Amino acid sequence: MTIIEESADVPAPRAGGDESTPLLEVRDLHVEFHTRDGIAKAVNGVNYSVAPGETLAVLGESGSGKSVTAQAVMGILDMPPGRIPQGEILFRGRDMLTMSNEERRKIRGAKMAMIFQDALSSLNPVLSVGYQLGEMFRVHQGLSRKEAKAKAIELMDRVRIPAAKQRVGDYPHQFSGGMRQRIMIAMALALEPDLIIADEPTTALDVTVQAQVMDLLAELQREFNMGLILITHDLGVVADVADKIAVMYAGRIVETAPVHELYKRPAHPYTRGLLDSIPRLDQKGQDLYAIKGLPPNLLKIPSGCAFNPRCPKAEDSCRTEVPVLHQVTERDGGELAGRGSACHFWKETIHG
Numbered sequence: 001m002t003i004i005e006e007s008a009d010v011p012a013p014r015a016g017g018d019e020s021t022p023l024l025e026v027r028d029l030h031v032e033f034h035t036r037d038g039i040a041k042a043v044n045g046v047n048y049s050v051a052p053g054e055t056l057a058v059l060g061e062s063g064s065g066k067s068v069t070a071q072a073v074m075g076i077l078d079m080p081p082g083r084i085p086q087g088e089i090l091f092r093g094r095d096m097l098t099m100s101n102e103e104r105r106k107i108r109g110a111k112m113a114m115i116f117q118d119a120l121s122s123l124n125p126v127l128s129v130g131y132q133l134g135e136m137f138r139v140h141q142g143l144s145r146k147e148a149k150a151k152a153i154e155l156m157d158r159v160r161i162p163a164a165k166q167r168v169g170d171y172p173h174q175f176s177g178g179m180r181q182r183i184m185i186a187m188a189l190a191l192e193p194d195l196i197i198a199d200e201p202t203t204a205l206d207v208t209v210q211a212q213v214m215d216l217l218a219e220l221q222r223e224f225n226m227g228l229i230l231i232t233h234d235l236g237v238v239a240d241v242a243d244k245i246a247v248m249y250a251g252r253i254v255e256t257a258p259v260h261e262l263y264k265r266p267a268h269p270y271t272r273g274l275l276d277s278i279p280r281l282d283q284k285g286q287d288l289y290a291i292k293g294l295p296p297n298l299l300k301i302p303s304g305c306a307f308n309p310r311c312p313k314a315e316d317s318c319r320t321e322v323p324v325l326h327q328v329t330e331r332d333g334g335e336l337a338g339r340g341s342a343c344h345f346w347k348e349t350i351h352g
Contacts, residue, residue: 022049022090023195023227024073024112029087031065031072031251034080040298042068044251046087047325050195050227055218057230057242057259059274063295065251066231070197073229074114075104091195110140113188117200119180123172129156129183130168136190155186159216178209182216189220195227202237214241235278239263244338247271250296250306253325256340267328267341267350269311305344313345 031043043065050056058066071077073089075096089096091112096104116122124132133155134148143151149168156164159182161175172180181201188196198217202210218241221228230238238245238259245262247255247270255268266272273291293310296302302309308318326346328339343349 021051023052023054023092024229025049025088025090026069026073027088027090029069029072029089030085031068031077032083032085034083035299038299041301042251042298043072044301046248046251046253048246048253048256050229052194052227053221053225054244055221055228055230055242057232057238057245058248059232059235059238059245060248061233061295063298064248066248067199068251069248070114070199070229070231074108074112074197076108076114109136109193110191111193112195112197113191113193115181115184115188115196115198115201117203119177119184120172122184123180125172128169128171129175130170133183133187133190136187140191151190155190156183158189158220159183159186161186177205178213181205181209181213185213185216185220189224192224193226195229196221197229197231199231200233201230202232202234210237217241235263235274247274250301251298252306252342253340254307254342256325256338257328257336258338261336261339265350267339267346268343269313269345269349270307272349273310305342313343313348315344317344 026046026048029043029046030041033040033042046065046069048056058069060066068077072084077084084097087097091107096107123129130149130152133152134145137143137148137151138145153164153168156168161167161179161182172183175183201217202213205213214237217228220226230242232238242259244256244258246253247268249270255262255266255271257267262271263275266275270291273289276289277291279288291310296306296309302319304317304319304321305311305314305323308314311318321344323342323344325340325342328336328341328346328350330336331351341350
């Protein structure tokens, strides 16, 4: 179901902004889940930032901690069993983890919004899409039903849903998957937030519709100068829209890079494996590459580098020492801006 926070007291409008100042900073974030079998460490010291107008893509296999990190940022993590033992989530310089529930409600929806991956289960099946879109304006801005309906039609037009005025009273099941995803985007955009988190926004959509949804997100982001966090496991989806990429594995960020640098020269064996797994037109008839093994059990993360049981470059040090996120440099020692790799042998990977 879509989350609507009750608060008519919305923070002041977005200021015109210093693009160099992070909109969101996540610092040393840890998230764990207490289960009957033990403590599952889902997020283990994540650091990233997003500036106004910037797109950060967070990549990784299922279970890598991408969505859990986003839920912690949004403040919608189920606690218990979830718990945040340490870390900071700074939104415009204020730590959201120290805010009261009322303060966080004022930010959700109005300043920070989330697009969930399964639009059909996220939308209420017994309420019209117009009612659900209008609820954002009724709750946050105190508009009447008639005014909220007009705003809903305006939003549907903005995300290019045909015949919006005639379809505002339709129910979610009466729309195609792509149109439902556009409704979710419209809902996230309703109050013109500073930051949008899109969690697998193109899941289960065909390639053509995927491209249309991503183009729409990019266009709206430019229009409103929003920060965008795009969570996905599909490297092909982010190639044309992301500014920078953070690759996650077993709850940690193992590589960071500007998007084109990462595609051209990955600096971590896991990233290289993900890139090698993408189908290529010039390799017809060949078997697709697959990274051997499975992601680790978060109840028993391997010692040292969590990727070592699956890594073709693993040596003894990988099984005993947890690699830090090294600053990646050129062969001559010059630093590569925005590049980091949590691998003992990143030099051999990027320069090999």
